[in-house]
Amino acid sequence: MKLALLGFGKMGKTIEKLALSKGHTIVYKSMSSASEGILTEADVAIEFSNPESAVSNITKCFDQDIPVVCGTTGWLSDYDEVIKLCKRRNGSFIYASNFSVGVNLFFKLNSELAKLMQPWETYEVAIEEIHHTEKKDAPSGTAITIAEGIVPFQNKTGWTLEEASEEAIKIIPKRIDDVKGTHTVSYTSAIDTIKITHEAHSRDGFAKGAILAAEWLQQKKGVFTMKDVLGI
Numbered sequence: 001m002k003l004a005l006l007g008f009g010k011m012g013k014t015i016e017k018l019a020l021s022k023g024h025t026i027v028y029k030s031m032s033s034a035s036e037g038i039l040t041e042a043d044v045a046i047e048f049s050n051p052e053s054a055v056s057n058i059t060k061c062f063d064q065d066i067p068v069v070c071g072t073t074g075w076l077s078d079y080d081e082v083i084k085l086c087k088r089r090n091g092s093f094i095y096a097s098n099f100s101v102g103v104n105l106f107f108k109l110n111s112e113l114a115k116l117m118q119p120w121e122t123y124e125v126a127i128e129e130i131h132h133t134e135k136k137d138a139p140s141g142t143a144i145t146i147a148e149g150i151v152p153f154q155n156k157t158g159w160t161l162e163e164a165s166e167e168a169i170k171i172i173p174k175r176i177d178d179v180k181g182t183h184t185v186s187y188t189s190a191i192d193t194i195k196i197t198h199e200a201h202s203r204d205g206f207a208k209g210a211i212l213a214a215e216w217l218q219q220k221k222g223v224f225t226m227k228d229v230l231g232i
Helices: 010-020 056-061 076-088 101-117 141-153 206-219 225-229
Strands: 002-006 023-031 035-037 043-047 068-072 092-095 124-131 159-160 170-175 182-188 193-199 220-226
Touching: 002 010, 002 056, 002 092, 010 023, 010 206, 023 170, 035 068, 035 193, 043 056, 043 206, 056 068, 056 076, 068 206, 076 092, 076 220, 092 225, 101 182, 101 193, 101 206, 101 225, 141 159, 141 170, 206 225
Parallel strands: 002 023, 002 043, 043 068, 068 092, 092 220, 124 170, 159 170
Antiparallel strands: 023 035, 124 182, 182 193
């Protein structure tokens, strides 16, 4: 598979290393100020840039009929327009707030737990997420996805960074040096606390999941998620 890497920071470099180890080829790389290679040679583009560049990178690929796997967060106010454009261009697109297989299994577990906890109104739900100090957006896209999996079962309308309320789930973001990503969902009552946690030990899980998604997306048309990739 010939890959384009749009964004070549820590994630891009990890994806390159693992993709090459699997026998794939990197035909194009773009950084904030430069690029190398030929984008149109790519079978699939993997986009891990920044919120300011994501939409233009995705659009450029749709214009060249290149499938896109996007893991950049912080740009989702434009998500609906990007999906419309993908459909108009008969393109191929997967967005995930987190491509780690383990995290996507955690998303499923989170929804199942939220459903199980629905009748037990004495428990207050909260989400804590911890990332490295270089992460720009807060809360993380992963934490938002976790909240969205809980909302339908808790009579909530969304999430908040302020104090929890009857309408919103509280998300607590923390930034600590060299933390790859830890997410905890807790249900707390006066009697006890129930917690589920996913802790990433390296970036390899995110990179492997993105490569898996790119392999899966080849020769397909439409808008997909990691649920489609993993069959869950």
